[in-house]
Amino acid sequence: MSTTPRMLRVGAAQLGPIAKDEPRADVVERLRSLLAQAGTHGVELVVFPELALSTFFPRWYTEDISGHDHYYETEMPSAETQPLFDDAKRLGIGFALGYAELTPEGERFNTTVLVERDGTIVANFRKVHMPGHDDDQPWRPFQHLERRYFQESDEGFPVHRAFGGIVGMATCNDRRWPETYREMGLQGVELIMIGYNTPIHYAPDPGQNALQGFHNHLCMQAGAYQNGTWVVGVAKGGTEEGVESLAQSAIIAPSGQIVAQAVSTGDELIVADCDLDWCANYKDTLFNFATYRRPELYQRITSQKGVIEPD
Numbered sequence: 001m002s003t004t005p006r007m008l009r010v011g012a013a014q015l016g017p018i019a020k021d022e023p024r025a026d027v028v029e030r031l032r033s034l035l036a037q038a039g040t041h042g043v044e045l046v047v048f049p050e051l052a053l054s055t056f057f058p059r060w061y062t063e064d065i066s067g068h069d070h071y072y073e074t075e076m077p078s079a080e081t082q083p084l085f086d087d088a089k090r091l092g093i094g095f096a097l098g099y100a101e102l103t104p105e106g107e108r109f110n111t112t113v114l115v116e117r118d119g120t121i122v123a124n125f126r127k128v129h130m131p132g133h134d135d136d137q138p139w140r141p142f143q144h145l146e147r148r149y150f151q152e153s154d155e156g157f158p159v160h161r162a163f164g165g166i167v168g169m170a171t172c173n174d175r176r177w178p179e180t181y182r183e184m185g186l187q188g189v190e191l192i193m194i195g196y197n198t199p200i201h202y203a204p205d206p207g208q209n210a211l212q213g214f215h216n217h218l219c220m221q222a223g224a225y226q227n228g229t230w231v232v233g234v235a236k237g238g239t240e241e242g243v244e245s246l247a248q249s250a251i252i253a254p255s256g257q258i259v260a261q262a263v264s265t266g267d268e269l270i271v272a273d274c275d276l277d278w279c280a281n282y283k284d285t286l287f288n289f290a291t292y293r294r295p296e297l298y299q300r301i302t303s304q305k306g307v308i309e310p311d
């Protein structure tokens, strides 16, 4: 057993708003500036938000979805994103970057690419839980058309040996679902990277607006604690094209405690030293799945009772 702690210095690179007409090259420069800042702090892994290369375009309806093609990447890296990969290699900093993916087969995914410190791609993760709607709903003050512009991935939540540990990814709405963390927890995950775009106004039930910050941390802290893993949650926050979005990016320990949190709603880097061996304190004790987790018992009870409808 290793006696040297596996310490990973992680940066959560929160972004402020990206305007609809902000050129991709300018956005990449903002990301590079955060990477450079991370370099001065000795960071080894930087996590950027969901759809970090453009404005959150699912807020606009287009009859013909190809009208939004310019927001998607058809290759990663591309000529415009290559500087990020070059920086990664030169600085020895890996990164996770959310982007809209358009495949050669015409499939559209809300994807995050994970890049190692030598600039090589570890994996692409495609968002599973797709929120919002697929039709125009003019009653809303703004649309949330992710279900129109992206398909749900059926690739699940794989984990990867990288950055000296076992790491995985999830995207925005995925963070609200316990299965996301548990799927990776069952594979021994030690650090989960999550980018998000969360408008403060939730049109189907505005009563939730005041709770956005609470719910954001609630689900990520619970996911971290119940699976003994680090969670890095990174926002694109602030008021983008008239829509106010939650910031409050956070780095969360396997204890469920927030160890670093953004204080602004703009471009901001927060840093934490993540001891990956801390995960074992939870995975080998209270949440020792092999000893204490009993799915065979839950399944029997569920199948006996079935779904109980309200009166």
Ligand code: CDV
Residues within 6 Å of the ligand: 050, 131, 132, 171, 172, 173, 174, 176, 196, 197, 198, 199
């Ligand atoms: N981009 C997202 O997935 N946003 C969702 C919705 C519900 C606002 C979220 O869970 O934050």
